[in-house]
Amino acid sequence: MYNQQSRGGVFCNPGLLRLVMLLISICLVGYLITHPLNLSSGTANLPRRLSCPPCVCDCSSEALFSLPSGLLNNSLLDCGKNDPEMSSEIKKDLIDLLSEELRLLKGVMDDNVQHTRGLISDARKTSSQYQKEAEKCNVGIETCEEAREKAEAELIAERKLSALWESRARETGWKDLRRRYFYF
Template identity: 45%
Template sequence: MAANQAAVVKLALGLMGLCLAGYLLGPPLYWHFREGLAAVSHSSSSPTCPPCLCDCSTQPLLAIPQELSNATFADCVKHDPEVSEDAEKNFSELLTEELKLRETEALESQQRAGMALLEAKKITSQYQKEADKCNSGMETCEEAREKAEASLVAQKKLTALWETRARQKGWKEGAATKTQGSSVQSA
């Protein structure tokens, strides 16, 4: 029975491993396969296009004549190695500038986050100090309350002891108020 369970666990782990490998390796392999198919179908279906016969250097970039369509002019520029190199250089310069700008923004954002974190730590420290003071004051008050309560209990015991002694000597509660009232009248 235990061997059966161990075999089931091994099988389950093996399936999980295969699924994980497929999940991780599947998409890159799919895209490489797809690019390969596109390259094969592109090279076999369309023969190499003849070089462009137009002279792109004589054409102004902004003023395109009506007889040339946008696609024709774009094809002409695409096949010109000098224009392609310039375009690539400009494109790479733009990308470099964009990366530098994003890096600067990321550094600024990181600095702001760092400052906010320091401020939060400072405020947290202040609140912790206040909480410690409050807890200390509460402990002091609690100790004073306990002492006062113990003193009250001791005072009640002493009062009860004196009252017991007074009763043993003949003191009565009602008689004490009459004698106090008569002594006040005689005075």
């Protein structure tokens, strides 16, 4: 008899698996419900950890008003001032940044177009190859069909000739004592 314990023991029992899945789902629902409550009530008690130390800004208020409204984040302006690469990026004009972004996007599009052209070329080569193979198959099928028709015509002619010889033999007095087996 089939013994369930021999294949994996109690762990393959569907009832036990359902129970485990039920317990996991209850724990997950409880976590999802209580976690936002703990975060909203406990944020005032937790010390804030910053990724970088607070920056001191000695900027005039005129510089803030010259930037577009999307770039008015003070932490963005202050962080990275000591990094020469970052400061050169911040000093770039908005038009320069947009033109650089457009240039990068054009490069990506050119790469995509080149990749697509390569795929189209490969597809054309493969299609041509399949078309040649299909033509070979069609020629082979036509040859086989012609050979079949020729063999069928020869078989019909051979049957007529056999029937003619048999009828001549019967006219001369021959009698067929064998059993006849018709295969066709």
